Amino acid sequence: MDKFFNAKNVAIVGVSRDINKIGHVIFQNFIESDFKGNVYAVNPNVEEVLGYKTFSSVNDIDEVDLVVIAVPADLVLDVVKDCGKKKVRNVVIISSGFAEVGNEKLEKELKKLLDKYDIKAVGPNCLGLYDSYSEVDTIFMPKSRVKRPEKGKVSFVSQSGAVGGAILDLMSDNGFGFSKFISYGNGVNLDISDFLEYLKDDENTDVICFYLEGVKDGERFFEVLKEVSKVKPVIGIKAGVSEEGREAIVSHTGSLSGDDLIYDGIFKQCGVVRANSVEELFDFVKIFLNYRMKGKKIQVITNGGGYGIMCVDSIIKNELELSEMSGESKRFLRSRFSKIIVGNPIDLLGDGNNEMFKVSIEKSLEDKDVDGVLVVLLLQLPMINSDIIDDLVELKDKKPIVVVSTGGSFSKVLIRKLEDKGIPVYVFPENAVRSLKALSGY
Incomplete structure (x- = not known):
């Protein structure tokens, strides 16, 4: 499996001079990247593409690791x-044109041939692979349209190329670093179980995400998932919840989706964090990249009373618990800041400043009854300045700190800085609390 991601000699078969053809785009992506190995264009009908010599067949190339x-x-x-x-x-x-369009015969012939030569295949009908560390990149979307992410610790496995490509682009735009991206399509002889198993031991992957439509070997999927989730967080989207969605899957990747209740049961037994949307996937990745949480008691600290109340409501709705700080902690905060409201939430009011936030968060993190802190930080208020970023970063490694912050261009600049420093920030209280709920259940 390692040769897929760390190949030194890559041959691309079907490289055309037409800039709109898939082979041309893949070849161009390779030669314009920092890929350190050799890349070869295979096309028996032309002598060169983009100034590079072409080969009539892979057999004409001295050494090939990946085709x-x-x-x-x-x-x-x-x-x-x-x-x-x-x-x-x-x-x-x-290449597409196999079981996903009803051509099961051709796909069976393909599998038989792959087995005969002991070849492992990603696909058919897929985007393929991207590894940010080795720069192996078989994605046929131009880099001018789909930005490749920086090096990071998230790996994503997708049965759908379209969903995977969109998530890759969105995550890159939102500052997420990636380790590996895998779009495996029809999964003729390698499927999600194989890739999850590989990522379990990948030193560049800390969090594994997947988009799944269906599996062919449910028993193996269950066993692999159970082992992988013991080692690393696994966050998954399962499509085909409705009967109509399951029917659409058959014509998409040629897979049988199966009853959603069965998959839901498998996920719960294996400790998989299920995301019900792409938005939730993003939210969960943010928090799992930075934190683990031992309990489910949350302390809310806010400089906006209404937002604090919404946080409390959401905590109860999501079956988390409001922490009850010790009397000593409460007395300390009341004596230090006479105007604030000490409870849960701790309301610093509209004139709450950096010092009030820092001290309140610090005392909350020290309290034995607090497992995580949810900070509502309205950056528009004049008493808050950009030093709040350093204050939060200084405290973030003690227990989970999650921030809710809503605003325009000024706020967005500071929010991005917070996230770059490893503090998850959410626009709405509900998203933050759902993420804390997911974290508490892992």
């Missing part, structure tokens, strides 16, 4: 045969 196949479906089997003769053991099949 990316981007040719029409009816040519794929011939390319696989060439790979087999070359003793290439890893291929990414971008």
